[in-house]
Amino acid sequence: MSAAVQAQPHTRLLLSGNDAIARGVWEAGAKIASAYPGTPSTEILESLALYPDLYAEWSVNEKVALEVAIGGSMSGARSFCAMKHVGLNVASDALMTITVAGVVGGLVIAVADDVGMSSSQNEQDSRYWGRFAHLPILEPADSQEAYEMVKYAFELSEACNTPVLLRLTTRVCHVKAVVEIGERVVHDITGFASDPRRWVMTPANAKGQIPAQIARETKLLALAESSPLNRLEDGKDRRIGFVTSGPAYMHVRECFPDSPILKLGFTYPVPVGLVEKMASGVAHLVVVEETEPLMENDLKAAGLSRIHGKDLLPRLGELTPNVLVPAINGLVGEPLPKGSVYPKIDPFPRPPTMCPACPHMGVYYSLSRLRKQVQISGDIGCYTLGAGHPWNALDTTISMGASMGIALGMDKARSAETKDKGVVAVIGDSTFLHMGMQGLLDIVYNRGNVTTIILDNRTTGMTGGQNHPGTGKSLTGEDAPRIDFAKLVEALGVAPERIRTVDPYLLPVVFKTIKEEIAVTAPSVIITTRPCVLSEFYDRQPPFRVIDETCTGCGNCIKVGCPAITVKRTETRNRADGTSHELKFTTIDTAMCTGCRMCVESCGPKAIVPAQPTAVAQQ
Numbered sequence: 173m174s175a176a177v178q179a180q181p182h183t184r185l186l187l188s189g190n191d192a193i194a195r196g197v198w199e200a201g202a203k204i205a206s207a208y209p210g211t212p213s214t215e216i217l218e219s220l221a222l223y224p225d226l227y228a229e230w231s232v233n234e235k236v237a238l239e240v241a242i243g244g245s246m247s248g249a250r251s252f253c254a255m256k257h258v259g260l261n262v263a264s265d266a267l268m269t270i271t272v273a274g275v276v277g278g279l280v281i282a283v284a285d286d287v288g289m290s291s292s293q294n295e296q297d298s299r300y301w302g303r304f305a306h307l308p309i310l311e312p313a314d315s316q317e318a319y320e321m322v323k324y325a326f327e328l329s330e331a332c333n334t335p336v337l338l339r340l341t342t343r344v345c346h347v348k349a350v351v352e353i354g355e356r357v358v359h360d361i362t363g364f365a366s367d368p369r370r371w372v373m374t375p376a377n378a379k380g381q382i383p384a385q386i387a388r389e390t391k392l393l394a395l396a397e398s399s400p401l402n403r404l405e406d407g408k409d410r411r412i413g414f415v416t417s418g419p420a421y422m423h424v425r426e427c428f429p430d431s432p433i434l435k436l437g438f439t440y441p442v443p444v445g446l447v448e449k450m451a452s453g454v455a456h457l458v459v460v461e462e463t464e465p466l467m468e469n470d471l472k473a474a475g476l477s478r479i480h481g482k483d484l485l486p487r488l489g490e491l492t493p494n495v496l497v498p499a500i501n502g503l504v505g506e507p508l509p510k511g512s513v514y515p516k517i518d519p520f521p522r523p524p525t526m527c528p529a530c531p532h533m534g535v536y537y538s539l540s541r542l543r544k545q546v547q548i549s550g551d552i553g554c555y556t557l558g559a560g561h562p563w564n565a566l567d568t569t570i571s572m573g574a575s576m577g578i579a580l581g582m583d584k585a586r587s588a589e590t591k592d593k594g595v596v597a598v599i600g601d602s603t604f605l606h607m608g609m610q611g612l613l614d615i616v617y618n619r620g621n622v623t624t625i626i627l628d629n630r631t632t633g634m635t636g637g638q639n640h641p642g643t644g645k646s647l648t649g650e651d652a653p654r655i656d657f658a659k660l661v662e663a664l665g666v667a668p669e670r671i672r673t674v675d676p677y678l679l680p681v682v683f684k685t686i687k688e689e690i691a692v693t694a695p696s697v698i699i700t701t702r703p704c705v706l707s708e709f710y711d712r713q714p715p716f717r718v719i720d721e722t723c724t725g726c727g728n729c730i731k732v733g734c735p736a737i738t739v740k741r742t743e744t745r746n747r748a749d750g751t752s753h754e755l756k757f758t759t760i761d762t763a764m765c766t767g768c769r770m771c772v773e774s775c776g777p778k779a780i781v782p783a784q785p786t787a788v789a790q791q
Contacts, residue, residue: 252280255283
């Protein structure tokens with residue numbers, strides 16, 4: 173049991189925003205919690221699973237996760253669901269209907285926006301779901317507020333018969349702060365009460381619920397205007413007043429401590445009356461919001477003048493001090509402090525790469541050798557890194573599960589130049605179960621000439637190694653049924669002879685298998701079978717080293733892409749025809765090497781051999 177669970181009332185703990193939310197959900201008496209892992213929201217469910225008297229699960233995708241939470245709420249249980257911003261797109265169908273039907277037990281949805289796109293394919297502003305789905309939005313600025321707001325969100329949900337969105341950002345999710353915690357309240361499950369007019373969303377029944385949804389917005393607006401989560405902080409420098417929310421508030425308070433600030437925690441519906449009160453006492457009003465001008469546009473539409481926002485501040489990335497100070501100083505005509513008080517820090521560049529012995533490298537090494545013969549559609553996961561150096565083996569990456577649908581479109585839109593090329597879709601095991609099965613079914617149904625490679629590394633790798641139905645383990649680490657991918661794809665219609673299972677460490681076998689399958693004019697699937705090197709299923713082997721005297725500098729081992737292999741020295745030599753070429757003599761970091769043998773298989777002169785016992789002992 174975690175220290176957080178054992179803590180007595182009013183204990184102070186150092187918690188990240190994600191951990192604080194988990195604590196708040198548990199204290200609120202929630203009984204059901206579901207999620208699909210996605211940075212920056214992943215740790216909420218991992219932390220919540222440590223608490224007793226609560227059911228928590230990794231769902232196969234965000235839509236299913238929300239549906240599980242909805243089912244719990246319908247049954248009278250306080251229910252919670254977590255996802256990152258792009259996950260809410262996946263869950264939106266269920267979301268848009270439950271906002272009409274309403275809730276029984278409180279239903280809270282935590283959605284984490286990746287402001288600055290540190291680990292996402294886009295930067296969307298989830299506050300727009302408040303307007304789109306007619307939902308209240310709460311925005312914490314730190315861990316303490318995250319803890320308090322999620323508890324209040326359950327009360328608000330039940331009081332207004334609505335799901336509540338808790339909008340987070342990466343900074344709130346991952347930054348730690350001291351949080352004063354309490355104890356769990358008892359919230360019994362009342363049980364499901366059959367009411368087809370409410371829960372069976374036929375058009376006739378849904379139409380009957382819309383007036384209540386509209387009336388709810390009036391109530392929510394009144395609550396936003398009077399909510400203690402929205403507070404006006406006075407200041408003596410009245411040249412500029414700020415309206416802000418979330419972690420942007422922290423930056424504004426730090427940079428402009430003498431200015432009035434309207435700090436919003438209940439951000440949708442926008443409390444226009446409170447903003448008008450602020451605006452009446454300042455020369456200029458600046459709306460500081462990450463990332464879209466949602467509040468700014470609403471305030472302008474309400475008739476407020478002298479408003480600044482995205483005319484001064486960017487719509488991309490965090491509004492940190494080094495962004496705020498130049499923009500606001502320019503507005504009031506003040507020079508920047510000498511030397512800049514808030515210098516921009518450029519960290520040492522470190523491009524992302526795969527781990528030593530990552531089983532994905534063998535596939536991408538082979539695809540890179542076939543580059544002129546294939547079009548390659550990628551997906552979202554660790555294997556997205558196959559687009560980078562040294563493989564350069566992806567042509568597209570759009571969204572979770574999109575690789576196969578896009579590959580089918582490529583197949584059906586062949587030109588004279590691409591008619592003889594193979595079309596390959598690459599997808600991971602967790603992603604295939606998340607949203608990929610439908611794409612493969614579509615390929616089979618529409619007779620697509622596509623080879624799908626399922627990279628089964630037995631984990632959800634990119635988000636930190638979470639379990640899924642293909643791992644044989646549940647969220648809590650208990651044994652669970654494990655999906656057989658070969659049987660699954662056969663059930664989806666792929667012919668048994670076109671289902672190939674390969675060891676990705678055997679490079680010649682991988683290369684030969686891919687080449688054979690792209691030559692077949694029928695749907696085919698290749699499944700790789702090595703676990704992630706960071707998972708509990710990986711079996712580390714003794715390391716290898718390079719014999720300097722035998723190495724010819726061909727550089728084949730570098731092309732595998734393993735970060736344990738580095739270039740020790742280079743030489744430029746002339747060929748017999750007078751042209752020059754560069755030789756790359758390599759070395760292997762035995763502390764990083766896990767003995768996968770992929771580099772051994774790529775080495776023509778056999779210069780890579782097991783490390784000496786002394787090297788093994790040094791590990």
